[in-house]
Amino acid sequence: MRLRAHSLPRCGRLLSTSSRCRTVMPAWVIDKYGSNEVLRFTKNASFPIINYPNEVIVKVFAAGLNPIDVAMRGGYGAATLSMKRDPLNIKQSGSEFPLVLGRDVSGVIMECGLDVKYFRERDEVWAAIPPWKQGSLAEFVVLSANEVSHKPKCLSHIEAAAIPYVATTAWSALVNTGGLRKDNCANKRILILGGSGGVGTFAVQMVKAWGAHVTVTCSQNAERFLRGLGADHVVDYTAGPVEEPLSALEKFDLILDNVGGDTERWALKLLKPWSGSKFVTLVTPFMQNTDRLGVADGMMQTAATVASKALKHLMKGVHYRWGFFAPSGSALDEIRDMVDAKQIRPVVEETFSFSQVPQAFEKVEKGHARGKTVVQISKGGDDV
Numbered sequence: 001m002r003l004r005a006h007s008l009p010r011c012g013r014l015l016s017t018s019s020r021c022r023t024v025m026p027a028w029v030i031d032k033y034g035s036n037e038v039l040r041f042t043k044n045a046s047f048p049i050i051n052y053p054n055e056v057i058v059k060v061f062a063a064g065l066n067p068i069d070v071a072m073r074g075g076y077g078a079a080t081l082s083m084k085r086d087p088l089n090i091k092q093s094g095s096e097f098p099l100v101l102g103r104d105v106s107g108v109i110m111e112c113g114l115d116v117k118y119f120r121e122r123d124e125v126w127a128a129i130p131p132w133k134q135g136s137l138a139e140f141v142v143l144s145a146n147e148v149s150h151k152p153k154c155l156s157h158i159e160a161a162a163i164p165y166v167a168t169t170a171w172s173a174l175v176n177t178g179g180l181r182k183d184n185c186a187n188k189r190i191l192i193l194g195g196s197g198g199v200g201t202f203a204v205q206m207v208k209a210w211g212a213h214v215t216v217t218c219s220q221n222a223e224r225f226l227r228g229l230g231a232d233h234v235v236d237y238t239a240g241p242v243e244e245p246l247s248a249l250e251k252f253d254l255i256l257d258n259v260g261g262d263t264e265r266w267a268l269k270l271l272k273p274w275s276g277s278k279f280v281t282l283v284t285p286f287m288q289n290t291d292r293l294g295v296a297d298g299m300m301q302t303a304a305t306v307a308s309k310a311l312k313h314l315m316k317g318v319h320y321r322w323g324f325f326a327p328s329g330s331a332l333d334e335i336r337d338m339v340d341a342k343q344i345r346p347v348v349e350e351t352f353s354f355s356q357v358p359q360a361f362e363k364v365e366k367g368h369a370r371g372k373t374v375v376q377i378s379k380g381g382d383d384v
Contacts, residue, residue, distance in 0.1 A: 022047050027138030028357045029098035033075030036365075039358050045098065048134065048142035053115035055142055058125060060377040062161035063136035064104025066198060068325075070365045072101055072131060084132040102135035102375070103128060105143075106151055106160035116145045124151040126336075128164035130327045136161075137357055139377065149332030152339040159346040162372035163339070164332060166198035167206075170256075171331045173280045173323030174203060178254050185210035189250060191270065194258035195231065196222040197369045199282065201347045203256055204229045206335075209343035215249065217242050217259075225370055229347070246270055256323075257281035264320075273317030284322045347371030354378075 027045035030038045048057055068076070078096075085096060106126045109119050119125065127148045129135055134142070151160045174180045180188070190207050194200050195216030208214050208230035215233040216226050223234045235245050243266040251272040257263050260283025271277035338344045349371040352360040357375055364373050 025139040026354075027100050028102075028354075029100055030073060031097050031099075032094075033073065033078065035074070036358050036361050038073065039361065040098075041355075041357070042098070045100065045138055048140050050111060050113045050142060052144070053113040054145050055113045056109050056116055056119060056125075056145055056148060057111040057140055057142050058105060058107045058127070058148070059110045059140055060105050060107045060136050060138060061157035061379075062104075062106045063102040063375045063377055064161040064163075064165060065360055065364045065373045065375065066103050066165050067364060067367075068103060068131060068165075069101045069135075070361060072099075073361065077131065081132045100134040100136075100138050100141075102137035103131065103165040104161045104372075104374075105129060105136035105141055105164070106155075106157040107141075107378075109148075110140065113145070118145060119148065119150075124157075125149060126151045126160045126164050126332060127329070128168040128325070128327050128332070131325075136377070137375065146329050147327045149329045149336055152336045154340050154342075155346060158351055158374050158376055159348060161374045162198075162346040162348045163202065163335065163344075165325065166202045166372070167335045168328050168331055169282065169323070169325040170199050170203040170206060171328065171335065172326040173199075173256060173282055174207065174254070175331075176326065177321050177323045178256070178278050178280050179276075180207065180210070180212075180254065182210040185212045188212045188253040189272075190214050191246070191252045191255045191267075192216045192258070193255065193263055193267065194218070195226050195234075196371075197258060198347075198372050199256075200258050201226075201229055201371055202344065204231050205344045206338070208232075209338060215246075215252070217246075219368070222370060229345075243267070243270075251277075253277050255279045257283060259283065268316070268318050268320065271318040275317075276319070278319040278321055280321045280323045282323045284324070348374050350374075351376060 024044045025047050026043050028039055028041055029045055032038055050057060109121050109123045109125055112119060112121060125148045127143055185207055190212045192200050192203050195204055196218045204214055204216060214231050216231045217235045217237045218226055219238050220236045226234055235242055252270055253272060255267055268279050271279060349369060350363055350373050352375050354375060354377050360373050360375050
């Protein structure tokens with residue numbers, strides 16, 4: 001639980017007069033949805049403003065990219081996210097533009113809202129930015145204080161920016177939806193389908209630190225990499241139908257699906273029946289339904305789909321669930337402690353400069369990740 005540190009002094013105004021009077025900043029934006037060509041660098045992006053007393057402005061030192069950034073660049077979730085940004089539908093269509101992408105941030109707090117007491121200016125922080133908010137591919141970003149956490153002391157900003165979005169996604173799926181905790185994980189058998197990407201590499205380390213037995217699927221050339229992160233058993237999905245070697249193993253207490261496709265057809269048979277075992281998939285049709293059918297009909301379609309699947313599998317003695325990203329500063333507080341205790345390490349596959357954002361998107365779009373792609377926005381912390 002977060003303690004509200006009332007003993008902390010009121011945030012002073014550390015932004016220089018020139019900074020506080022700024023109305024624009026450098027950023028990468030998109031003005032329409034499309035391929036990589038829609039990315040545009042500007043020095044005239046709107047400077048973020050504190051609109052609510054619980055918000056903070058963060059100077060961005062590093063931003064992590066995720067597959068959702070590539071998907072959002074192409075318009076994924078546009079209908080749902082527009083409703084979240086403008087629930088009363090007051091604004092015109094396209095009012096989200098120019099849109100800043102980037103869901104991971106590591107940086108330094110530059111200004112605090114009047115109700116913020118857990119943070120001070122100059123605090124080093126990290127956060128996972130909700131997809132309906134302006135992102136981290138900019139010099140500054142505004143966030144709610146409950147989405148922010150103090151950065152692990154042992155990590156650089158580049159390393160820290162590799163963790164928040166995948167960590168809060170894995171936490172939401174495994175803890176909130178899957179019911180796992182550090183005190184109930186010992187000797188549980190966990191299967192992670194698609195273990196070498198951002199969520200997979202984090203999930204392996206977290207549940208292993210909590211004492212679980214972890215099996216992962218990946219390509220052959222990622223086996224040593226995942227064993228190094230703590231995986232007990234690795235199955236090569238390129239060697240043939242992956243369900244065959246998995247079916248020969250002892251059944252599992254929880255399966256985390258990062259792959260989607262036809263995995264539901266065979267994966268639920270790998271769970272221990274009638275023992276509270278769960279299949280949690282992060283590959284859901286929720287956004288596609290709302291984009292295709294509109295928000296109301298899409299949500300009805302989604303509810304009908306998940307209810308029918310859950311009932312079908314419950315009759316076979318296993319639980320079927322959908323997992324979603326959920327921003328949470330308190331979850332990041334716990335994850336920070338695990339990182340500082342050396343139970344979890346960041347997995348940065350490649351780092352790009354701020355001028356190389358289109359190349360960073362190309363890298364993420366190719367898939368077959370071995371960890372995270374990170375963009376360095378500002379160097380060091382001396383200019384704070």
